[in-house]
Amino acid sequence: MTIPYGKQTISEADIQAVVSVLQSDFLTQGSRVPAFEQALADYCGAQHAVAVCNATAALHLACLALGLGPGDLVWTTPTTFVASANCALYCGADVDFVDIDPQTWNMSPDALAEKLARAKAAGRLPKVLVAVHLCGEPCDMAAIKRLSDEYGVAVIEDASHAVGARYRGGAVGGGQYSDITVFSFHPVKIITTGEGGMCLTNRADLAHKIALLRSHGITRNADEMEGGSDGAWYYQQIDLGFNYRMTEMQAALGLSQLQRLDEFVARRHVLAAQYDELLADLPVGLPFRHPDNRSALHLYPVLVPVQHRNRIFNALRANGIGVNVHYIPVHTQPYYRKRFGFAEGDFPNAERYYAQAVSLPMYFSLSDEEQRFVADALRQALQEAAA
Ligand SMILES: *Cc1c(COP(=O)(O)O)cnc(C)c1O
Numbered sequence: 001m002t003i004p005y006g007k008q009t010i011s012e013a014d015i016q017a018v019v020s021v022l023q024s025d026f027l028t029q030g031s032r033v034p035a036f037e038q039a040l041a042d043y044c045g046a047q048h049a050v051a052v053c054n055a056t057a058a059l060h061l062a063c064l065a066l067g068l069g070p071g072d073l074v075w076t077t078p079t080t081f082v083a084s085a086n087c088a089l090y091c092g093a094d095v096d097f098v099d100i101d102p103q104t105w106n107m108s109p110d111a112l113a114e115k116l117a118r119a120k121a122a123g124r125l126p127k128v129l130v131a132v133h134l135c136g137e138p139c140d141m142a143a144i145k146r147l148s149d150e151y152g153v154a155v156i157e158d159a160s161h162a163v164g165a166r167y168r169g170g171a172v173g174g175g176q177y178s179d180i181t182v183f184s185f186h187p188v189k190i191i192t193t194g195e196g197g198m199c200l201t202n203r204a205d206l207a208h209k210i211a212l213l214r215s216h217g218i219t220r221n222a223d224e225m226e227g228g229s230d231g232a233w234y235y236q237q238i239d240l241g242f243n244y245r246m247t248e249m250q251a252a253l254g255l256s257q258l259q260r261l262d263e264f265v266a267r268r269h270v271l272a273a274q275y276d277e278l279l280a281d282l283p284v285g286l287p288f289r290h291p292d293n294r295s296a297l298h299l300y301p302v303l304v305p306v307q308h309r310n311r312i313f314n315a316l317r318a319n320g321i322g323v324n325v326h327y328i329p330v331h332t333q334p335y336y337r338k339r340f341g342f343a344e345g346d347f348p349n350a351e352r353y354y355a356q357a358v359s360l361p362m363y364f365s366l367s368d369e370e371q372r373f374v375a376d377a378l379r380q381a382l383q384e385a386a387a
Contacts, residue, residue: 002320002322003320003321003322003361003366003370003373003374004322004361004363005188005299005322005323005324005359005360005361005362005363006187006188006189006298006299006361006362006363007187007188007363007365008187008188008192008363009260009264009363009364009365011256011260013256013259014253014256014257017252017253017255017256018249018252018253018256020252021248021249021252022249024248026248027247027248027249028245028247028248029245029248030248031248032248032251032252032255033051033245033246033247033248033251035251035255036051036198036246036251036252036254036255036258037049037050037051037198039255039258040163040173040183040198040200040254040258041200043171043173043258043261044171044172044173044174044175044181044200045170045171045173045174046173046174046175046181046200046201046202047175047201047202047203047204047207048200048201048202048203048204048206048207049198049199049200049207050198050199050207050210050211050214051196051197051198051245051246051250051251051254052196052197052198052199052210052214052244052245052246053195053196053197053243053244053245053246054184054186054195054196054197055083055158055160055182055183055184055185055186055196055197055198056083056086056087056197057197057214057242057244058182058183058184058197058198058199058244059083059084059086059087059130059156059158059182059197060087060090060091060242060244061199061209061210061213061214061242061244062087062156062179062180062182062199062206062210063087063088063090063091063093063128063156064091064209064210064213065180065199065206065209065210065213066127066128066154066156066179066180066206067127068088068091068093068127068128069091069092069093070091070092070093071092071093072088072091072092072093072094072126072127072128073088073093073094073095073096073124073125073126073127074087074088074093074094074095074096074126074127074128074129074130075095075096075097075098075112075115075126075128075129075130076088076095076097076098076107076129076130076131076132076158076330077097077098077099077100077106077107077130077131077132077134077350078097078099078100078329078330078331078332078347078350078351079100079105079132079134079327079329079350079353079354080132080134080158080327080330081160081326081327082330082333083158083160084130084132084158084330085097085130085330085336087130088128088130093127093128094340095336095340096126096340097329097330097331097342097346097347097350098111098112098115099111099347099348099349099350100134100347100349100350100353101349102349102352102353103288104137104139104140104288104290105134105135105137105287105288105301105353106131106132106133106134106137106138106139106140107131107132107139107144108349109140109143109144109147112129112143112144112147113143113147116147116150116151116153119151120151125151125152125153126153127153127154128153128154128155128156129144129148129153129154129155129156130155130156130158131144131155131156131157131158131178132157132158132160132161133157133158133159133161133162133165133172133296134161134299134326135161135287135295135297135298135299135300135301135326136161136162136164136165136190136295136296136297136298136299137162137165137287137288137289137290137293137295138162138165138166138167138172138290138293138295139157141157141167141176141177141178142168142177144177144178145176145177145178154179155177155178155179156178156179156180156181156182157172157173157177157178157180157181157182158182159172159173159181159182159183160182160183160184160186160189160197160298161184161189161190161296161298161299162183162190162295162296162298163183163184163185163189163190163191163261163296164190164191164261164262164264164265164294164296165265165293165294165295165296166293166294167292167293168292168293169292172296173200175200175201175202179201179203179206180199180200180201180206180210181199181200181201182197182198182199182200183197183198183200184196184197185197185198185250185254185257188298188363189298190261190264190265190268190296190298191254191257191258191260191261191264192253192254192257193246193250193251193253193254193257194249194250194253195250196246196250196251196254197246209239212238212239212241213239213240213241213242213244214241214242214243214244214245215241215243215244215245216237216241216242216243217237217238217239217240217241218235218236218237218238218241219235219236219237219238220234220235224236224238225238226238263364264364265294265296265297267364268296268297268298268362268363268364269294269295269297271297271300271362271366271371272287272289272295272297272300272362274368274371275300275360275371275375278371278372278375279302279375279378279379282378282379282382283304283305283382284302284303284304284378284382285302285303285356286302286303287299287300287301287302297362298362299326299359299362300359300360300361300362301325301326301357301358301359301360302357302358302360302378303353303356303357303358304356304358304382305356305382305385305386306352306355306356308382308385308386309355309356309357309358311381311384311385312358312378312381312382312385313325313358315377315380315381315384315385316358316374316377316378316381319373319377321360321361321373321374321377322361323358323359323360323361324358324359325354325357325358325359326357326359327354328354329347329350329351329354331346331347331350332344332351360374360378361374
């Protein structure tokens with residue numbers, strides 16, 4: 001038996017949606033991408049959505065749209081995938097981190113408040129904050145918004161784990177607490193397009209800039225051109241953009257998957273509640289869920305005794321269980337150490353979390369039986385490690 005930590009669920013309807021695109025005239029730049037954008041904007045209650053080729057590109061364009069450039073600074077959490085920080089470096093900006101809260105595993109609002117006060121005194125405030133909803137559990141966005149308003153910092157929500165999540169009753173992506181929200185549709189995430197990402201925003205200017213940069217910085221709108229249009233064939237490059245477009249096949253798959261988003265998240269909640277119960281008597285820390293939120297439950301990490309983590313991890317892998325570790329603190333990556341001088345001990349809560357974390361399998365089609373097998377294997381590994 002091999003059980004991965006995460007995987008996609010593809011239905012016959014998903015397959016038909018992609019096949020029908022392949023049988024149509026447009027594999028790119030047709031009607032499916034705008035339809036997927038509109039459907040996800042509607043789902044989240046956002047004004048604008050711009051689909052791109054992956055969430056890394058979405059983060060890059062979000063930073064550029066917010067005017068990030070050389071000399072600027074971005075802060076994010078160390079407990080994330082490297083893409084949450086790399087987006088700043090693509091723009092020539094620098095990166096620093098705010099340590100996590102040991103209970104929620106998300107960026108600590110207290111640590112953020114302290115660091116902002118110090119940064120203001122030192123005259124080196126960040127231009128953009130990237131808040132990451134780890135495991136799909138929303139950050140304390142009310143606190144983050146209060147602080148970002150006070151200090152004049154833009155906020156990007158890296159909601160790669162959190163499509164389908166709700167914060168205080170509103171869908172993540174609705175944009176009440178941030179400038180731009182980014183989703184990922186990588187196959188391990190909640191819904192998939194193979195590769196894919198989306199930027200959501202309530203600001204027309206940001207949506208327009210992101211859409212422009214997604215396609216080379218080229219416009220076909222005569223009102224935006226210098227000197228007007230030469231004819232129906234004409235376009236002008238008015239900015240330096242990229243080819244970060246999503247294909248029609250990807251958007252068709254995303255639209256089809258979106259129909260089942262709530263079903264996917266609901267099953268993850270059943271599984272999480274069952275894990276909570278199966279593991280209740282074990283010496284492990286379980287993922288935090290705030291009662292006022294709905295996590296998308298992308299991941300279900302447990303915290304095991306630090307001295308036994310590797311042994312437990314290896315025992316689970318030896319049982320055919322594809323456990324993983326999310327995440328190695330970004331500031332400890334060699335590239336970040338060398339470039340910025342970060343060292344072990346800089347963000348102790350993120351480092352302590354990392355040393356204990358093991359992500360258990362969590363995905364829609366994980367069966368109750370497979371889940372009990374995982375829980376039993378973890379119980380046994382803990383006992384053997386402690387013996
Ligand atoms: C998956 C992920 C990304 C990158 O998503 P891609 O679509 O693979 O580019 C960024 N941030 C976080 C937190 C992620 O988990």
